[in-house]
Structures are given as C-alpha cells and as structure tokens.
Amino acid sequence: MNRGRPPNRVLERGFVWLCFFATLLPIVVLALLLGDVVITGVGRLSWDFLTSFPSRNPDEAGIYPAVIGSVLLVALTGAFALPVGIATAIYLEEYGKRGRIANLVEINIANLAGVPSIIYGLLGLEVFVRFLGLGRSLLAGALTLGLLVLPIVIMASREALRTVPLEMREAGLALGATQWRTVRSVVLPMALPGILTGSILSVSRAIGEAAPLVMLGAATAMNFVPDGLLSPFTALPIQIFNWTSRPQAGFAVDAAAGIIVLMLTLLVLNGAAIWLRHRIQRRIFR
C-alpha cells in the first residue's frame, strides 16, 4: 500500500493531534456558550424557580409547567418515534426488496429530515389538532414532534442494522430460526448501540423545539401543570424563547436559568441511553 516505505510515525502523530483538537474545538465552543449561560443563570436556580408558575415579575417567574410539559412531551415522543422508527428501519433493511421503490423511500426519508420544523407544526395543526380532533393537547404535540424526529431514528437505525455482517444473519437462518427470530435475537442486539445513538440524537432534537409547538397551539404561559394526554401543555424552549424576547432585564436571567434546567433534563434523559450503549459496545466489540 505504501510502496514498501515504512509508515511515517511523525505524520501519524501529527494527525492524531489534529483529530484531537478537532474533537476539542466544538467542545470548547460549547463550554463558552454554556459557561456564559451558567454564569448568568445559576444564581436564579432554586426550588422556587422549579416549582413556580410564569409571572410578569421576573423574580417570581418559574418554569414548573414547562419542565413537566417537556418531560412528558419527550417521553411520549420517544414512545411513538422510537418503536415506529426502528420498525421502519427493520422493514426497509431486512424485509424490503431492493429496487426503485426502495430507493425512493430512502431518498424520501432523507428529505423528511430536512423539512423545517415549522412545516411539521402546520402538519400537526391540521392533522392532529383539527382533523383528528385531539385539540391543542400533549398528545398532538408529541405526535407532531414524533414525526419530526422519525427520519433521524430511521436513518440512524438503518445504518446500525447495516453494520451487522451478513454472516450473522445467514448463521441464524442456517440454524433454523425464522427471519424475525434472527432479527430479534441476532441482528438487533448487535445493532443496538447505533440505534441508541439515533434515539439520543432524536431526543435532543425534540427537547429543543419551540416554533412548531407554538404554531399548533401550545401555551406559552399556563397556571396549571399538564395533567393528561389531552391536556394543554407548554415546554421549556417555548418559555425560554418567550423570556428572551421580553424587555425586562430580569427575564434574561430567567431564560439563562431555564436553559440550564433544559440541559440538565436532557442529560438525565440521555444518560440512561448513553450508559446502556457503552455497556453493549464494550460487550460486543472489545
């Protein structure tokens, strides 16, 4: 491959450093970004802030309905998007026939990933809120966000399935297992790390969306906590976005504190998936 020349260790070492810095740079940017937010907002964090309702007075305003709304919303979105997305990926990858239609479907899914979130908001408004009569409810919001993140789950899961070598499937079938049994017991466990990555990315996307939810009628302020699938709701990004556009300076601090809460919520939600992924990858690949 190198025409008999020994590998250039200096170049290799330099390349490793380059890659290391490339990895570090976005993290540095993240640290700068969050550092600024944390410094501004950490003073505002308190049990009061977490359990109060919105107010016209920045010092009394809190994010209680928004936090509950976001957690419920993301849980529901995941409950819808993950099974459907993984099932779609399994179908396309394991059962689907190659051909023009399959190609079209693949292009279509990639396309859906690029549709701006506001269109999903409109779609959700027309289909879930109005046509299916779900009203401006948590369920409608979750289904809308579910459609929004579905392409991410499908694409990530598909790629995860593709990493499983063909020999594994053939071995399963050779042992007399049905196709589904092979998929369930052989392919899926091996593809699990990649599938988990997809779920992490999709949850991250869902938790940060505001515009499509506002379009479909999510509240920006409410004086109660969402209490059922068909209840009105609000979410953290909506509250944060509202606070950043208010003139009173105190609201900027509230917004920063809200962002900290959102990032922490995200960490917790993703934590389980990350830990699980790490465990499985260690077992299978090392």
Add this chain to the structure above:
Amino acid sequence: MPRKRLVGSAARERSIERALLGCASVSIVTTFAILVIFAVETFAFFTEVPLAKFLFDTEWTPLFADAHFGIWPLVAGTLLTSALAIAVAVPFGLLSAIYLGEFAPPRVRRILKPTLELLAGVPTIVYGYFALVVLTPMLQKVIPGLAGLNALSPGIVMGVMIVPMITSLSEDAIQAVPQSLREGAYALGAGRLATIFRVVLPTALSGIAASVVLAVSRAIGETMIVAIAAGQEPRLTADPRVPIETMTTFMVQIGLGDAPTGSLGYRTLFVVGASLFVMTFTANLFSHRLARRFRER
C-alpha cells in the same frame, strides 16, 4: 417438525412483517400529507402570481405594497448559510469521528462522545443568541465590514451544532468496522494512517455518507439560529458579511406573524416550503445516486 408449528410460525412471521410495513408507511403517509398541504396552497398561490415572476424576479418582498415574488434571494440565503455550516461541520465531524473511533483511549471516548452529543441538545435559540451576541462582535473585530446580522456567524454556529450528528453516526460506523480488517492491513505493513484512509473509512462509508446527508438536511432546514442571527433582509448575494434571509426564517416570520391566514402573504409560507422541499429532494436524489455509484466501485 410437525407441520402445524411451521404454519403457525409462518403466519406469525407474515403478521410481523405486515406490522413492520405498517410502521414503515407512516413516513410515506407523512410525506404525502406534507405534499398535499403544499400542493393546495401553492396552486392557489400560482393562480395569483405567474410562475415566471416567481422564478425570474430578483427581489423577494411579498408583504410590501409593491410586492415582488422572486424566490432566489431566499434560496441564496439558505444556500449560503448551509454551505458555511457544512464547511465547518464535515471536517470537524469527520476528524473527531476518526479520533474517537480509532485513537481515543476508551476512558477518553466514554467522556468525549456524550459531551459532543450534548451539543446536539442545546436549544437552537441558545445557539442563535450566541451567534448574535458573542460570535458576531468577536468576528467584527477581525473581519471588516461584518454587519451585526450576517450569514457568517450563524453559519459557523450551525456547523458546530451539526458536528455531533456527523461525529456520532460516523464514529459508530467506524467502530463497527471489524478489527480483523484493520489487523489484516497492519499485517501487510500499512501504518495507521494508511489503514484508516484505505481500509476503515471506505468500509464505514455508508454510515459516514448517511451522517453527512442528515447533516446537510439539518442545515438547510434549520430555523431558529438563522432567524435570530442572520437577519430578515432577503438579498441575492454570496457575501457572508451582510444580513440575508433564509427560506426557513421567512417561513417562521409568516407562520407566527400577523398576516391573516387566508391571504396571499400567508400562502407564501407554503410556496417557500414547497421550494425547499424540491431543493432538498433534488439534492438527496443526487447524493443517493452518487453514493450508489461510489459503493459499486
């Protein structure tokens, strides 16, 4: 095996397959629904505005009393910011994927990978304000003529946001390359760099390509970062230092604004959305063909 059991499991197989197909059809139905919504409103739009004006006018001022409906300024804005984002995200994303997948000690990888994934979870509003209030002033000191609202700042920030998409998915693909392939290359005398570029990356190409496609789609469809930091002045330009407007910003402007919902002004939301859809579809079609040809080789 008794025949009954075979039939039973075969029937179960078929019903499972049908269930999976049902799930798969959700995304197809979604596309269909989106297209229907677009089609209805776009059709209504073009009965009032001739297609020629839409394609050939160079100004986009649909809400002005003197209205112009040329789509190109918005397209230029979208392309400019997305190109900047991809120019940042792909190199950093790939290099960090290689680092995490090939060089990083397990303990380092365990910390860095989730940290990078945190980048994907930062709400886009935060990125937008960061671009506007921190990055733009910083860049203004270095770049003459950089306006307060411009395409460069949000483009870079979008790129940073997208890096985890490329890194995470590409790194999974790289990790999944069987160790035996690498060892084969080392046995043949190849160094680490040669192994990476000639064995690992080509094997992981499918995953890497998918991550780039997702990233491009995300960049084109991103709304909030550009809405906050890039401005709302539709302008046909390639200069990243001036305010522009992207297709997505315009859509949010109309969607959450004051125009009455049945009006021509409101319809432009759908027309722009449809144009965006066509753009991404063509791009994805093209990249799909390209990837297939590359894979076959």
Add this chain to the structure above:
Amino acid sequence: MRQPLLFIFLAAACGRGSGDLVAVDGSSTVFPISEAVAEEFSREHKTHVTVGASGTGGGFKKFCNGEIAIAGASRPIKPEEVEMCAKGSIEYIELPVAYDGLAVVVHPSNTWASSMTVAELAKLWAPDAQEKIKKWSDIRPDWPAKEIHLFGAGVDSGTYDYFTQAIVGKEHSSRGDYTSSEDDNVLVHGIASDPLALGFFGYAYYLENKDKLSLVAIDDEKADNGAGPILPSPQTVRDGTYQPLSRPVFIYVGKAATAKPEVAAFVDFYLARGPALVEEVGYIPLPDSAYELVRARFVGRTVGSVFGGKGSKVGVSVEDLLQAG
C-alpha cells in the same frame, strides 16, 4: 419492562384536565398583558388558563374555528378574518385593552436628531428612500453628512404594519434596506451599539433600556392635538398628544364562549384589573372613560368591530370610535 409503566401512564392519561379552561392565544404584543391578568386571576380562582403567542393571524384563525375563547390582537380584525369568523359562526366582541406606544429611538451620542416631523420620517422610510435617503443630511441639511443605519420591526408584524400606515401613509409600504427583527431586544442591542442608528419599537422596550437609548420627539404638525414635537410617555399617549405613533391593542372574545361562566369571569376580571396591570408590563392604559365604554360593550355583549372590520385606522381615538359604535 415497559408494560407496567405504560399502564400507569395510561391510567393517569385519560384526563383532559378538569373541565373549566379559558384558552387565550394570539398576538405576542398582547401576550404580556394577558399573562399578567391570568397570573392575578389565578390567585383568586381555580380555573385553568392557557395563554399562547402564535401571532395575531394564527390567533384569529384559531378563534374563528372556535378553538380558543379569546384572541389577542395588535390590530383590529381584517376583512378576511371577519369572513372566516362568519364561516365558523363565531360572533366576536371587540375589546380594546391598552395602548402600545411606538418609540422612535437613536443612540445617546446622537445630539442632532432630538425631534423629527412625521413628514421627515415619511421621507426617510418611504419605498423610494432606499435610493435617495442614505445620509442624515439628506433629511435635514444641517444634520451630519453621515450614513443612517435603520432598524425596525419585521415586515410581518403588527408594529411594522401600523408604523408604515401611520408614517408612510400606506400599509406595507417602506424601504427594504433596514435591519429588521421580530425580537425588539435585538433592535435595542443594535441601536445601542451604533451611534448612527435610528429605529422604532414598542415603548416598553425603551423604558427598560432608557440608559442606552435616546428618544426622538415626534411632531405631527397638527395643531389640534398638542403643538410641536412630543415625546412618548404614558401621559402623552393616553391623552392623545403623541400621535400618530400610538396604537390600541385588543382582545377579541367569542360571544358564545361567554356563556361559560369561567370565560365571562375571566374577561370581567381582565377589564376590571387590566388597566393597572397594563402599566406594570410597559403598556399604556386607555383613559378611564374609554374603559367604561369597553366594559359596557362587554356587559352588553356587543358584537362587531368599531373599526369597520377593515384593520387599523390611524389618527382616530379609540374613545370616539367606541362612542360612535
């Protein structure tokens, strides 16, 4: 593993929430007022209230579909929306609740533009000004021959609509080369860091950033409502001398919705306690006599718009319209 969790969730899930709910949505300008009212209302009532901010257009659509009881609007209802409501069989009660003053501001180091006439502003913002008016001296020869940097509301906002109608004389008619943003904080930030800047936005945003900005007094050259250039203030907006840049903002209430006791109670509360809350959030209350007329309108459940369903009118007082209507 998922089964028991799902069951518990479903059991808890079959709730639409307790029956009474007052749903408010619409303009993000009116949002702070509605939020304040909801906050105070919650201290005395257990009713659930949701307040959204999907924009005046989106709010009207939901309102005319019967999905919400109250729509906040930063402009009077327009003909298309009147038609939508007619189709949805929704009768609307139009209730002005406050004034929103539009402040014209410049950077504090700007010593020359302490006042401007409406005619000068019109010259500056007219569509053809994009080519002709680029320097301060193009407006008044004795002003510095330096570039003007303009800032203003986005073209799909009620603020922009009203400004163009009041100043240029025609809605949606202005030059296009100004820095626009839906978020007034961005405009504040932009003007406060640019000595050559001029912009317009809601008075509430000026109040919160007084130390970073300078107000421009406006002279509408009409003798009957205060002579000379007038600075915006709660006083001048209320007594009508700061013209033409003050506009009423509204809530539209569905007549059928008022049959529900919680909605009626909420609106009564809005009109009773609203005026005090309006000032707290940076808007300007209508004159007391105007509020009397508004309350009478609600008590009598009078439907229809005193603006003729044609959108904004400039230069007429809300009181006069209410008296006539």
